[in-house]
Amino acid sequence: MTDLSDPLPQVRGRLTPNRPLSDLTWLRVGGPADWLFQPADREDLADFLRDLDPSVPVFPMGVGSNLIVRDGGVRGVVIRLGRGFNGIEIGDDGSVRAGAAALDSHVARKAAQAGRDLTFLRTIPGAIGGAVRMNAGCYGAYVADVLREVSVIHRDGRTEVLPAKALELGYRSSSLPEGAVIVEAVFDAGPGEAAALDARMDEQIAKRDASQPTKDRTAGSTFRNPAGFSSTGRADDSHELKAWKVIDEAGLRGARLGGAVMNEKHPNFLTNAGEATAAELEALGEKVRKRVYEHSGLTLEWEIMRVGQPSA
Template identity: 65%
Template sequence: MAASRPLSELTWLRVGGPADRLLLPASEAELAAELAAMDPTDAVFVLGVGSNVIVRDGGIRGTVIRLGRGFNSIEIKGDLVVAGAAALDAHVARKAAAAGLDLTFLRTIPGAIGGAVRMNAGCYGSYVADHFVSARALTRQGDSVTLSASDLNFRYRHSDLPDGWVLTEATFRAPEGGDPDVLERKMANQIAKRDATQPTKDRSAGSTFRNPSGASSTGRADDVHDLKAWKLIEDADMKGAILGGAQMSTKHANFLINTGTATAAHLEALGELVRKRVFDSSGITLDWEIMRVGEPEQ
């Protein structure tokens, strides 16, 4: 257990104040014991790898949990892929591909499996829910439970995981994809397309806002863009908009980036300004995809 560690060190956007307590469990047994020993009124937040979150400048009151190497295993069991919650989405995609199984949609999704399940992550027309079999989690009291798809009630970029519960492992059923080399080339093409269209070299947290249509990119030439968040942002003349050290990317309008001097307040304020301008322009209210947690700086 560590105290008052700046969470900016652990987030992709490199912003955020300290946690009251930071828990870095080495195993599920250690995590279960820590949860059981906590005051049940203490707040618990699972940070994951910090890829899809703005931690506000005042930090987080309560205990922040960051899963480590004891939670990043990946096993292939027939057509099932069993991955620890801290296993990176990209690593899971590649390990599956090496076994001839197609979870290639995970290759370009930033973050780890726990966050992917919680947010029902998707890309190229496929979602976690399409392949999900079950997950294991620890409750706020440290009890181990198995969750089905109906328990999680997957929806677009959302699930019903109770507050304070910690996902530790997930199992997916993957369709056979044939030759591993073919799957690897498919993923290489996805990476090349992503790098050509998204600011992968900048400090970002992935897509900032959910698509109002509730649809991920299909990757097809006939993909409809009318209600994609990036198109609404461009139409509102907010592509490239700057506030303090925060900017809406000039490469992809739905990516909020830290140019190097942004605070969490800059990032959140720019996001809210974008939401206002999009509403004024189109009458559509964009919903945040990036989680915003913690307290503003006093």
Template identity: 70%
Template sequence: MTDMPSVRGTLTADRPLGDLTWMRVGGPADWLFQPADHDDLADFLSALPADVPVFTMGVGSNLIVRDGGMRGVVIRMGRGFNGITIEEGGVVRAGAAALDSFVARKAADAGLDLTFLRTIPGTIGGAVAMNAGCYGQYVADRLIEVTVITRTGERQVIAAKGLGLAYRQSALPDGAVVVEAVFNAPAAAPEDLHATMDAQLKKRDETQPSKDRTAGSTFRNPAGFSSTGKADDVHDLKAWKLIDDAGMRGATLGGAIMNPKHANFLTNAGGASAADLEGLGERVRKAVYDASGITLEWEIKRVGEPIVNS
């Protein structure tokens, strides 16, 4: 096994990852690194051999780790990366490990509107990486810049326009780890912002299985098509409707189910393996394609290696 650099944080060998994901599945990482702060992360990455794979995870809210686990190093940031500060001019600065919901609430306390983040599961780092959005607003609409630490340990500040932010995706440099994001938020009355967020939470709980073991929306809403037949950035066609029409609401495989409450929520109903979850997702994709000719794209990130039966 590769000798690892010394760290001030925590570096654990053969660390199971299932308990770190919302779906509660997944094999072990060769190494799990929980850096103490920015300098600890930068020093570790600069000293880590270039051939060792690195993967950054947040709170595992949009993730399936396959049953065979992850090779290389999984980086999970916590204290030292979760600060939230309010600055002059409607600026909100948030660490990559800060929960989206916490950022929305702290901004609202200061009379700043980042309410679209309130019901997005996960952390700011993940929200930037996937240009997360809700209620018609996306990270791209409010992001000013991010600070990243590159695979070689260098710090870089990247303006939002340099991130290639698009629907559910970004173009972060390969291997770069987001450590901080800066947003520009419009002013509004705190009581109005909190009322808006309360209404969002109520609507979410009424329409989504928010108490079940899911990873949020399973598939992206398909892009629409313009009159020329070219794909555009309109996503009025909903994945849940395509799944419903294909007869896959409530479909099961092992301990996995397409949630009866919302057909686009793949759920660990009890005892599911990562193979069950991913396998059911692929069955849904095939059924939707057979019924509509549309290929659904995964929104949940699937990483690691399957267990290969001999």
């Protein structure tokens, strides 16, 4: 554990020692962070990062929608952006500027009100920072299709604006500079009629609620859809192979380990069905990966981020 007697930089936001993180994640599991920092604004964040001992680890955390925090907690400083980082602005050129803490669904709705189409974000859980980092997408659209640029604050306190191409966005992946914290993103959203965009989002919500366990404690999709292979033997990134299907075919719908369950409604949703620990959730996920490989020869890759230390 980080020595809590070591002085940390003065802040205007909130800096809390030994802060439990379980209530900040959708799965409601995980141990404490040595420190949780909630900066007041960009200047507060930049000053803190600049003055923080470089040996102290830093982990930017969003709204915890696609995250397992292990039971032993997270060493160093967890940074969680909130007010001061959640603004949404529509530009005269039709661009949409959103703070990293703005919820994806809020950005989609506000853009639609202004006649700009970011409807694919409506059903994606989480905030814009995570959506950019993971190149979030659904219904055939991805962040990479509409992202113009991002503003980041580096570990030395520098603010930099990076064009989308610098992030090398791929399927559920990006290449952000080490230690950089996303604070804002700008999207080039196509035009649309507000009522039609609202109707499309209503349809997406209905479709999601019909097929996904939106009322249960989950963290969204557990595993990435596996890439198939074309007739030439090259990897096919169309993702017609679905993770839920290979899990189901391996007989793992409803599989349980302690309080952790592969959801009956959608087997690619790892679920805290009661008092699951992070260890049970992760172990069940690894069991699924092993069984799927034995059954189909496919290796499922985690989509949920797992951070921190196991319990002692």
